[in-house]
Amino acid sequence: MTTEMTGAEIVVQALKDQGVEVVFGYPGGAVLPIYDEIFKQNEIRHILVRHEQGAAHAAEGYARSTGKPGVVLVTSGPGATNAVTGMTDALMDSIPLVVLTGQVPTFMIGNDAFQEADTVGITRPCTKHNWLVKDTDRLADTIHRAFHVATRGRPGPVLVDIPKDVQFATGTYVPPEAAQTHTYAPRTRGDRAAIEAAVDLLEQAERPILYTGGGVINSGPRASKLLRELAAETGFPLTSTLMGLGAYPASGPAWIGMLGMHGTYEANMAMHGCDAMFCIGARFDDRITGKLDAFSPGSRKVHIDIDPSSINKNIRVEVPIVGDIAEVLEEMLEIWRARGSARRDTAAWWKQIEAWRAVKCLTYKPSKTSIKPQYALERLEALTKGYDRYICTEVGQHQMWAAQFMGFDEPNRWMTSGGLGTMGYGTPASIGVQIAHPGALVINVAGEASWLMNMQEMGTAVQYRLPVKQFILNNERLGMVRQWQQLLHGERYSHSWSEALPDFVKLAEAFGCKGIKCDDPAELDDAIAEMLAYDGPVIFDCLVEKHENCFPMIPSGKAHNEMLLGDASTEGAIEAGGAVLV
Amino acid sequence: MSPMTLKPGSSAQSAYNLRSTLPESHERHTLSVLVDNEPGVLARVIGLFSGRGYNIESLTVAETDHASHLSRITIVTSGTPQVIDQIHAQLERMVPVHAVTDLTVLGAHIERELALVKVASTGEKRVEALRMADLMQARCVDVTLESFVFEIAQTSDQIDAFIELMRPLGLVEVARTGVAAVMRGREPME
Ligand SMILES: Cc1ncc(C[n+]2csc(CCOP(=O)(O)OP(=O)(O)O)c2C)c(N)n1
Numbered sequence: 157m158t159t160e161m162t163g164a165e166i167v168v169q170a171l172k173d174q175g176v177e178v179v180f181g182y183p184g185g186a187v188l189p190i191y192d193e194i195f196k197q198n199e200i201r202h203i204l205v206r207h208e209q210g211a212a213h214a215a216e217g218y219a220r221s222t223g224k225p226g227v228v229l230v231t232s233g234p235g236a237t238n239a240v241t242g243m244t245d246a247l248m249d250s251i252p253l254v255v256l257t258g259q260v261p262t263f264m265i266g267n268d269a270f271q272e273a274d275t276v277g278i279t280r281p282c283t284k285h286n287w288l289v290k291d292t293d294r295l296a297d298t299i300h301r302a303f304h305v306a307t308r309g310r311p312g313p314v315l316v317d318i319p320k321d322v323q324f325a326t327g328t329y330v331p332p333e334a335a336q337t338h339t340y341a342p343r344t345r346g347d348r349a350a351i352e353a354a355v356d357l358l359e360q361a362e363r364p365i366l367y368t369g370g371g372v373i374n375s376g377p378r379a380s381k382l383l384r385e386l387a388a389e390t391g392f393p394l395t396s397t398l399m400g401l402g403a404y405p406a407s408g409p410a411w412i413g414m415l416g417m418h419g420t421y422e423a424n425m426a427m428h429g430c431d432a433m434f435c436i437g438a439r440f441d442d443r444i445t446g447k448l449d450a451f452s453p454g455s456r457k458v459h460i461d462i463d464p465s466s467i468n469k470n471i472r473v474e475v476p477i478v479g480d481i482a483e484v485l486e487e488m489l490e491i492w493r494a495r496g497s498a499r500r501d502t503a504a505w506w507k508q509i510e511a512w513r514a515v516k517c518l519t520y521k522p523s524k525t526s527i528k529p530q531y532a533l534e535r536l537e538a539l540t541k542g543y544d545r546y547i548c549t550e551v552g553q554h555q556m557w558a559a560q561f562m563g564f565d566e567p568n569r570w571m572t573s574g575g576l577g578t579m580g581y582g583t584p585a586s587i588g589v590q591i592a593h594p595g596a597l598v599i600n601v602a603g604e605a606s607w608l609m610n611m612q613e614m615g616t617a618v619q620y621r622l623p624v625k626q627f628i629l630n631n632e633r634l635g636m637v638r639q640w641q642q643l644l645h646g647e648r649y650s651h652s653w654s655e656a657l658p659d660f661v662k663l664a665e666a667f668g669c670k671g672i673k674c675d676d677p678a679e680l681d682d683a684i685a686e687m688l689a690y691d692g693p694v695i696f697d698c699l700v701e702k703h704e705n706c707f708p709m710i711p712s713g714k715a716h717n718e719m720l721l722g723d724a725s726t727e728g729a730i731e732a733g734g735a736v737l738v
Numbered sequence: 739m740s741p742m743t744l745k746p747g748s749s750a751q752s753a754y755n756l757r758s759t760l761p762e763s764h765e766r767h768t769l770s771v772l773v774d775n776e777p778g779v780l781a782r783v784i785g786l787f788s789g790r791g792y793n794i795e796s797l798t799v800a801e802t803d804h805a806s807h808l809s810r811i812t813i814v815t816s817g818t819p820q821v822i823d824q825i826h827a828q829l830e831r832m833v834p835v836h837a838v839t840d841l842t843v844l845g846a847h848i849e850r851e852l853a854l855v856k857v858a859s860t861g862e863k864r865v866e867a868l869r870m871a872d873l874m875q876a877r878c879v880d881v882t883l884e885s886f887v888f889e890i891a892q893t894s895d896q897i898d899a900f901i902e903l904m905r906p907l908g909l910v911e912v913a914r915t916g917v918a919a920v921m922r923g924r925e926p927m928e
């Protein structure tokens with residue numbers, strides 16, 4: 157192999173050497189040389205999306221379901237700006253993405269050239285790091301560093317901006333081993349003294365809780381395995397954030413459901429009442445804590461996180477441990493076992509939790525005439541349980557119901573936009589997941605409004621024969637917005653309904669996939685079975701109850717023990733102070 | 739209870755000292771940040787401060803090691819202890835950042851700033867300005883029959899004081915560099 161290559165050749169070679177199998181992209185003038193090289197080879201598969209935002213979310217879906225970085229290739233200017241939402245989403249949810257953008261030639265930069273945008277300037281706050289490469293000799297090294305930075309420490313999106321003349325010029329290729337990656341080496345081993353202090357707390361806690369998050373999943377399958385061991389050996393109850401679902405199985409004995417704004421009563425009450433909290437790869441986000449100064453007032457807290465800036469950001473903890481979850485858990489278990497630590501008697505605490513669980517906070521009023529969204533998801537869950545299944549979502553009520561009513565027993569099976577809350581995430585994400593897992597059942601649980609935001613990607617699904625199932629809970633409302641308006645804005649439903657919706661069945665046919673419509677609870681099972689039996693993409697229009705609210709709910713500005721359990725409890729529940737919060 | 743007795747700053751990995759962080763107390767800290775001198779690095783640091791709503795009282799930057807392309811950024815900032823810790827951690831996790839030193843936490847260090855102060859006056863005031871400059875160890879670096887430019891390298895407080903002295907004596911304008919700082923003693927900062 158010659159080490160002298162054109163910049164475009166270097167790009168493709170670097171991707172191959174990084175083990176990249178698939179790139180999600182969209183061509184344009186400033187990346188044509190790279191597309192030319194992609195054309196000449198078969199090792200790397202290129203998936204042509206329909207919008208660059210779709211490319212970024214598809215790459216996120218790919219990354220979250222595989223643990224490998226997702227790769228995006230787009231052109232300069234509008235190509236890059238269209239990918240910004242996806243990068244911001246990946247930054248908030250710590251998803252490794254490598255985004256390659258074309259740029260106008262170096263000698264035109266700064267002249268407002270056609271399709272010029274200050275891509276590194278625009279994306280500086282929404283990437284973990286980015287680079288503008290002005291010299292072909294630096295290109296290979298930079299791409300390798302990009303992969304290194306995206307995947308090391310707290311993962312995130314990175315961007316490499318490549319001017320067109322740099323793609324044409326020749327330069328020297330260096331392989332990944334020769335790249336200058338040593339300067340970025342976040343620590344992964346936790347501090348021994350702190351880990352021992354955490355084990356002390358494991359031994360002494362009377363009302364403990366394991367509060368886990370997406371960091372467990374990002375750390376890899378070993379972290380999930382160790383978490384399960386920790387839960388089994390301590391017998392502690394375990395809850396998870398939206399991002400962490402599946403790290404511990406929903407069918408496991410320690411599981412008390414998701415916590416947070418729409419989490420279970422038992423999980424939030426246990427967070428409030430615990431005396432020892434073990435935060436493992438989560439970040440005390442405002443959806444989790446509710447009112448900060450009323451958050452878990454009686455507990456001592458351990459926080460394990462790979463990112464030091466996550467620690468003591470919102471909540472002060474007594475035992476901070478900076479490190480990779482798997483490494484820290486391993487050491488924690490080692491110490492716990494070496495000490496022959498006696499398992500605490502948590503029976504009284506569990507009895508309390510069972511009493512909270514007996515409230516049955518997810519109960520809803522069933523209906524024979526209309527499909528309740530919760531019912532639809534219960535049936536979807538029941539009918540897909542045995543499948544090799546991956547679930548994506550959009551953003552809104554349906555997302556929270558999916559988190560509440562679907563169970564995840566494995567990590568990397570649940571793809572949802574948590575930190576940014578990006579409507580339009582689910583459809584492209586489902587495409588990315590299906591690319592990575594061709595034989596699996598991939599479902600996007602969607603709201604009709606979110607789904608319209610990136611529905612063009614059905615073209616991608618059809619082109620690549622990706623049998624993604626778009627399960628739309630169609631309440632003809634921006635349901636989550638409507639719920640807030642009902643609770644916070646005197647039932648003034650300002651612009652929160654979906655008018656002039658397309659006929660989703662006809663839309664499906666227009667795209668060349670299958671459309672199914674169902675509005676009768678009695679027919680729902682058959683309709684879902686029909687969707688599952690169809691070997692191709694499906695758009696399922698599930699017409700659901702329009703004014704259903706998502707409960708439980710911790711209103712903004714309230715504490716965990718002030719959660720609303722149902723419509724009856726909502727009157728006047730949110731005060732003016734809470735209304736300014738999001 | 740052992741978690742409570744964990745020594746403040748017991749290791750680099752625990753990252754946070756456990757000093758009290760009363761939300762009311764505002765502190766002024768001087769941070770020294772060693773960074774790769776690559777394009778955009780200053781924009782990145784400033785973007786962090788503006789994006790997260792942190793204060794910048796002063797910021798200076800220059801390449802200090804030409805051979806390895808390292809620059810030192812000295813930032814004077816203020817905030818609650820929790821915010822100061824956040825700033826430290828947020829800076830430290832940036833890819834081009836090699837090291838962050840909180841000089842205020844470490845203790846004895848030297849802070850200096852350089853100012854150029856233009857004063858225009860005649861007669862009594864002119865004499866007085868020269869006398870004050872001499873007392874404050876400011877150097878005259880430009881002189882005309884009606885004006886002086888003084889150069890003063892001092893702590894920010896001293897420079898503030900000098901400017902106040904010059905105000906009634908014909909102060910015209912001021913240019914200041916912002917703070918540069920190093921630790922006392924023989925050890926380097928990082
Ligand atoms: C891109 C974007 N714009 C606006 C919002 C604010 N928002 C949050 S949920 C929601 C309504 C979603 O409606 P739909 O997809 O139908 O889901 P539903 O809540 O009805 O289940 C809106 C507008 C958002 N999260 N993302």
Ligand SMILES: [Mg+2]
Nearest residue numbers: 603604633635
């Ligand atoms: Mg809706």
